[in-house]
Amino acid sequence: MDDLYRDYILEHYKRPKNFGELDPHDLEALEHNPLCGDELGVHIRVRDERIEDLRFHGHGCAISQAAASIASEELKGMSLKDVGELDADWMIDLLGIPVSATRRKCALLNLKAVRGAVTGDSAWPT
Amino acid sequence: MPRVAEQTLEVRADFPIFARRFDGRELIYLDSGATSQKPQVVIDALADHLQNHNANVHRGVYALAQEADAAYDEARSGVAAFVGASAQTTIFTKNVTEAINLIAYSWGRANVGADDVVLITQMEHHANIVPWQVLCRERGATLRYLEVDERGELSLEELDVELERGDVRLVAFAHVSNVLGTINPVAEMTERIRAAGAVSLVDGAQAVPQMPVDVEALGADFYAWTGHKALGPTGVGVLHGRRELLEAMEPFLTGGDMISSVDFQSATWNELPYKFEAGTPPIAEAVGLGAAVTYLSGLGMENVRAHERALTAYMLERLAEVPGLRVVGPPEAERRGALTSFTLDGIHPHDVAELADRGGVCIRAGHHCAQPLMRCLGVGATARASLGVYNRASDIDALVGALMAGREIFGL
Numbered sequence: 001m002d003d004l005y006r007d008y009i010l011e012h013y014k015r016p017k018n019f020g021e022l023d024p025h026d027l028e029a030l031e032h033n034p035l036c037g038d039e040l041g042v043h044i045r046v047r048d049e050r051i052e053d054l055r056f057h058g059h060g061c062a063i064s065q066a067a068a069s070i071a072s073e074e075l076k077g078m079s080l081k082d083v084g085e086l087d088a089d090w091m092i093d094l095l096g097i098p099v100s101a102t103r104r105k106c107a108l109l110n111l112k113a114v115r116g117a118v119t120g121d122s123a124w125p126t
Numbered sequence: 127m128p129r130v131a132e133q134t135l136e137v138r139a140d141f142p143i144f145a146r147r148f149d150g151r152e153l154i155y156l157d158s159g160a161t162s163q164k165p166q167v168v169i170d171a172l173a174d175h176l177q178n179h180n181a182n183v184h185r186g187v188y189a190l191a192q193e194a195d196a197a198y199d200e201a202r203s204g205v206a207a208f209v210g211a212s213a214q215t216t217i218f219t220k221n222v223t224e225a226i227n228l229i230a231y232s233w234g235r236a237n238v239g240a241d242d243v244v245l246i247t248q249m250e251h252h253a254n255i256v257p258w259q260v261l262c263r264e265r266g267a268t269l270r271y272l273e274v275d276e277r278g279e280l281s282l283e284e285l286d287v288e289l290e291r292g293d294v295r296l297v298a299f300a301h302v303s304n305v306l307g308t309i310n311p312v313a314e315m316t317e318r319i320r321a322a323g324a325v326s327l328v329d330g331a332q333a334v335p336q337m338p339v340d341v342e343a344l345g346a347d348f349y350a351w352t353g354h355k356a357l358g359p360t361g362v363g364v365l366h367g368r369r370e371l372l373e374a375m376e377p378f379l380t381g382g383d384m385i386s387s388v389d390f391q392s393a394t395w396n397e398l399p400y401k402f403e404a405g406t407p408p409i410a411e412a413v414g415l416g417a418a419v420t421y422l423s424g425l426g427m428e429n430v431r432a433h434e435r436a437l438t439a440y441m442l443e444r445l446a447e448v449p450g451l452r453v454v455g456p457p458e459a460e461r462r463g464a465l466t467s468f469t470l471d472g473i474h475p476h477d478v479a480e481l482a483d484r485g486g487v488c489i490r491a492g493h494h495c496a497q498p499l500m501r502c503l504g505v506g507a508t509a510r511a512s513l514g515v516y517n518r519a520s521d522i523d524a525l526v527g528a529l530m531a532g533r534e535i536f537g538l
Contacts, residue, residue, distance in 0.1 A: 002535050004480065005481075005535050005536065010537060014537075036476055036491065036492040037492065037493035037497055037500060037506050037507050038506060038507070039506065060476075060506075061474035061475075061476035062474060063477075065474075
């Protein structure tokens with residue numbers, strides 16, 4: 001069993017949850033990983049200050065796609081206030097694999113986009 | 127069964143990093159296109175200079191300072207001779223990026239106007255794109271691109287058509303593409319460019335380390351390359367220029383060393399090449415690069431090219447065995463430099479590089495600082511394996527083995 005490319009990571013990579021576009025949507029963001037040129041966009045529909053539904057699109061490696069897929073399930077129903085407080089540890093813990101320094105941005109690209117869409121702060125999560 | 131590459135060079139023992147073990151394994155380094163490993167003679171030359179001959183250049187009258195001067199001058203002469211250039215028109219820069227910025231600033235600002243065109247190609251590295259974007263924006267000039275065809279090559283006919291418009295002032299292009307591996311027909315291009323009254327700038331970063339280069343014969347008005355890809359240290363790049371152009375140009379950076387005299391309100395410029403070397407130059411690095419080109423000359427650049435061409439042919443043959451693998455750029459090793467970019471169906475290039483690392487193989491993945499080209503190719507990124515004089519056929523076998531194992535991990 002590979003440490004990084006666990007079965008569930010590869011399963012999310014090959015068959016990502018909530019992949020695609022969502023129209024109409026209330027919030028959106030498009031982020032790039034400057035190291036590799038990967039691109040990840042999110043569409044979010046809001047109801048009563050909560051994420052009612054979301055989709056992500058773009059292209060990226062197994063880590064970035066699996067992170068986006070796994071996070072999408074958790075983000076549905078979350079209050080916008082709570083989304084604004086999510087940090088890097090939340091995403092890395094959720095991913096459940098050892099993420100090296102060079103792959104950290106792959107893992108965090110989706111959270112960067114989601115937080116950017118919700119709070120307007122598009123800084124890399126720390 | 128693929129034929130074994132006709133590997134001609136056996137120089138791995140000259141490079142001390144290959145004696146190191148990584149988790150008990152030897153280093154399989156296929157990222158020389160990013161930076162080369164260094165032979166012991168270069169490391170020794172750097173250390174010897176710092177240990178025994180260190181002083182600033184062009185300032186001291188004492189014996190040690192004269193030794194430093196002599197070492198720096200000798201490095202310049204050796205580096206110039208290595209590519210058939212004159213020492214006086216050979217300028218040490220920080221890297222190719224600085225060399226291109228120097229041209230864009232000093233030549234471009236004096237020679238590119240509002241109705242003019244700067245022509246580059248779709249296969250350029252960001253270092254040969256962004257300085258021209260900035261120049262064109264500032265001058266109100268137009269930046270145009272020669273297209274890359276489906277083979278990953280440029281068309282001389284298209285160059286002719288562009289030049290016939292009569293408004294092209296400068297054509298800047300790579301000698302060898304850092305993504306496609308394509309060797310561009312430099313001499314044919316510079317001849318056309320000069321005939322059209324335009325100026326040529328060639329980015330030789332991926333060419334000089336791999337093949338015999340004679341800048342005089344290539345006919346480029348400006349030719350830039352970098353030390354660290356050619357077995358030398360980081361921090362030293364090289365710019366060769368046509369004398370009349372360099373003499374007519376204003377300096378890029380100003381300050382110490384590049385002046386002839388300074389009074390309270392003005393200064394006059396030093397002669398070539400010092401006019402373009404403001405401040406203390408990379409002395410030890412230049413000495414190290416001097417040792418690197420001496421080492422490469424000892425191997426013979428024809429032999430280096432033969433070695434890497436044979437290994438590239440073997441690389442193309444072996445990679446073709448991997449299901450779902452697609453190589454970008456010309457299919458023939460003859461038309462390529464020693465680097466091979468590829469995509470693998472079902473595995474993102476970043477994961478390809480990570481999986482190669484599982485097999486102890488160092489390759490690169492990403493956009494290789496060539497995002498416009500990535501768009502032309504219709505991919506976000508590629509994986510790239512690039513060769514140096516120290517590579518062996520077995521390094522390529524290890525890469526192919528790692529890719530096959532990676533496909534299994536991914537359930538392909």
